[in-house]
Amino acid sequence: MTFEPFAFLTDIQELLEAGGPIVRVLLVIAIALWAMIIERWLFYRHSMPKLLAGIRTNWDARAEHSSWYAQKLKRRFIAEADRRLRGPLPMIRAFVALCPLVGLLGTVTGMIQVFEVMAVLGTGNAREMASGVSAATLPTLAGMVLALSGMYPIVRFQHVVTSETRHLRDHLVIKD
Secondary structure, X not given: OOOOOOHHHHHHHHHHHHHOHHHHHHHXXXXXXXXXXXXXXXXXXXXXXXXXXXXXXXXHHOOOOOOHHHHHHHHHHHHHHHHHHHOOHHXXXXXXXXXXXXXXXXXHHHHHHHHHHHHHHHHHOHHHHHHHHHHHHHHHHHHHHHHHHHHXXXXXXXXXXXXXXXXXXXXXXXXX
8 A cells, every 4th residue: 555645636536526517616615615714714813913902002092081982983993893803704604504505406416417317218227327316415415514614613703703802892991
């Protein structure tokens, strides 16, 4: 047994061929989804602390905190931080919700392929029918796995947004 460092690429290619065009669509969705997840993770890891520190510094540098204008400014700071912290989270949620639906579309198209084989060749050609059943089940599996893989980051990111927004709101207090 030899070690092939990129043998998994052959497996991915076989999955793409067996699953039909819908699995290719899911691959594109997966790349976009995970690019956004990685971007958010990097943002929370590197940019978020600087963003929140800058807002806290701007608030602490103010001479007064109790006026009507200061309260509006506080709301604006919190709203801006919340908007920046959320970033593409709605899009990530949409992609995660879309994955099982695209997988279901693959199931429907695969079953249509099975029915076409049955209509043309009858039920005697098990190999062609099995190919259609495979094309029907693989997109569903891929869509569900992709959706499940995106659920944890969504929950974690939402927790970060809620927690950091609450901490910021608690920090921006009236000091006068």
